[in-house]
Amino acid sequence: MPIEMPKGLPFSVDTWTPSSSNNKKHHFLTHAHKDHSQGISTHASFPIYATSITKTLTLNYYPNLDESLFVEIEVGQSVVVDDPMDGFTVTAFDANHCPGAVMFLFEGTFGNILHTGDCRLTPECLQRLPEKYLGKISREPKCRLDYVFLDCTFGTFSSKLPSKHVAIRQVIDCIWNHPDARVVYLTCDLLGQEEILVSVCKTFGSKIFIDKENSPECFQSLSLTVPDIISQDPSSRFQLFDAFPRLSERAEAKLAEARANFQPEPLIIRPSSQWYVYEDVSSEAKKRKIDRFKEARRDQFGIWHVCYSMHSSRDELEWALQLLAPRWVVSTTPECRAMELGYVRRHCSYGNLTPDDPLWKLLDIDLEAPFADESIQDEVSCTTSPFLISQLESSQEVVCTEKEVTTVCSQVQESSVTLFGRARLGLDNSTLIYEKLVKPEISYVDEDAKVKFNDDTCTNRDVSEGQRESNSKDVTEGVVRRDAVSSPNGVGEYIRKLYRSMHVPAPKPLPSLVDLLNERKRAKRKLLS
Structure with missing residues (x-):
């Protein structure tokens, strides 16, 4: 989610606005999803740091964008950014989100800042960060991060999400459990779901048909990331199915068509966490709530859902923050999400900052500005x-x-x-x-x-x-x-x-x-x- 960076920082991340273009000298793109590159064709300026995959995909989405604007930085690579006012070092780490997606670690006179972009934080992800920034449950890290810009997309969702590997296994099992289905429609048209298609292709020895005419962007993305699994044969058993728009209506139409022709019903699988996170499940029995992540579930429209998430759940975010122990957390998704995290409520307050703390300068807050009530400065605890x-x-x-x-x-x-x-x-x-x-x-x-x-x-x-x-x-x-x-x-x-x-x-x-x-x-x- 694009947000403007604090005024005290010389860079922007995933933000392409007149303000970021005019006020920031260095720009970073975490991954190629369009909600993070919106406005880049209009407000982009040199340099834009991104991985080679992200660069290629972005240029594919925005053909009018000048390739010379990009500076490539790969996973594990550190780059020293020269700046006449405030030079700094930036390192890219895998974000476990989609091809080319990275987290950026910024280190400079402004402090130590981790921007996760969109991420699925796992032990493997965090272990790749410098050891000095990682603590233990009972011990703080040797060097604390001043700032973490955190993906809190599912920060209000308390249930434990299955791992990507487990979710892919559920997709495979669902296909095995429906041997009579002559056609299997996979709604995996989002960048980041390629692993599912690759696993299906390897397991069943069949490529995936993708309609180039109706899904040109998805076809181009898969051609760049996993070209070996693509088929142009419309009779292939496995076919890509667009998740939007009106998925339920199109799914019902496919099932009705098969019944009208006295054919076996096709299998329609949607690997996504949206159905689990945003659907109203309050009326389900407690046991059913717990079990709904263990296998594919069919809804009233005939779609089989598997909880495949590219974002961290609330528990995963809490666990990660306990290890990182940052001084401040900023949600890159809707503002209220950071407040839902217990770590933020307990540790991120102005009351924890001394008057000479460098974080005030970073936030561009003037402590000498007059207050209507002098007690406010001590009383108000800001967890936002x-x-x-x-x-x-x-x-x-x-x-x-x-x-x-x-x-x-x-x-x-x-x-x-x-x-x-x-x-x-x-x-x-x-x-x-x-x-x-x-x-x-x-x-x-x-x-x-x-x-x-x-x-x-x-x-x-x-x-x-x-x-x-x-x-x-x-x-x-x-x-x-x-x-x-x-x-x-x-x-x-x-x-x-x-x-x-x-x-x-x-x-x-x-x-x-x-x-x-x-x-x-x-x-x-x-x-x-």
Whole structure:
């Protein structure tokens, strides 16, 4: 998920915006998934560091992109980046995500920073990192990472995900259990699922048919990564099946067509974690919940699901953070995800930083700025992304009076309602929507450092949309400046200048979390009826 890096860093990672292009001298691309390269054809500038596979795939997706912009860096390789202001060293490590995907370790005067990109953190992945950064459960590492930019895609999902190897074995077993299926459709059109196709090809001695006309990008990607498994024979038993759009409708049509022709039903397998993570399974029996990862499961549309994940589960993230023991964690996925991790709640707070800590400079936070309440500096414990703080966007949960704010940062259990789709497209994923601005009042609520407001001063008629957004961002930063509340209507010159400098519209209202949950329940009841 693209996010802007803190102002104190001379580089950007997976971010292709006017801001990153103008303010950062060095650019890094972790892998070739399009949600991490969005905008690269418009805002790319030299140099872009990436692996050779990532470079090739990206140039394949964006043929107008200049190849000379790239500087290749391979897994295990360290590169010294010369910079007149702040030189540093960067090392690439395997991210266990998709072909060419890497984590970047940055070491310089700004500190030691690990950016995971998208990753599936396993013991093998972490063991490849320098030993000095790895601790044990009962002992901190010799050298602590200052920053970890972490893939928290499934940070709210508490169940233990099967390993890639186990998931591939389940795909193979599902095929063995359906010997009468003349055609096997595999929805493995995503970069990173090549291992499944290779295993199927080796196990059954048959290549995979890929429709070049209907799936040109997937065909090109597989031609570059695993060309030996591709078949152009449409009569092949194994065929690639697009996962999107309307997979369930197309699957039902395939099954109905086979029944109409009195033929055996085709086998349709979808190896993905999405069905397990985002489907509502709250009504299942406890034993069924536990067993649903042990073998392929068929849904009401006739699709067989296998939990194949290229992202870490919550347990894997917690385990990795215990070993790395970083001083600060930043989620590269929707803001609220980092707060779901116990390590972040326990260890990542401003209260742990001394006034002379270099992390303040890295975050570009001025400690000498005046506070409305001097006790705030000691009382507010921020467990959110410091990047978001530096950009005046908060990932804290907000507590307001009725109908003032809608948030999706609440603690989610199993069936979470998220802004996953919006975030992956790099759209505005602000989780705070204000219906009216109120006089800010910061108070400590609990360990999550929730922010309170009261509404006894300002109304919608008092403040414009732009001012509302700016004032809210200034408040959620955890710091209320004196000049922010100096004017009669609660909006100071500082806020007006801040908003004008951002040149962004106020966030559009989102439906409440309760409405989203009710809609989901109604949709489920409709399907069951």
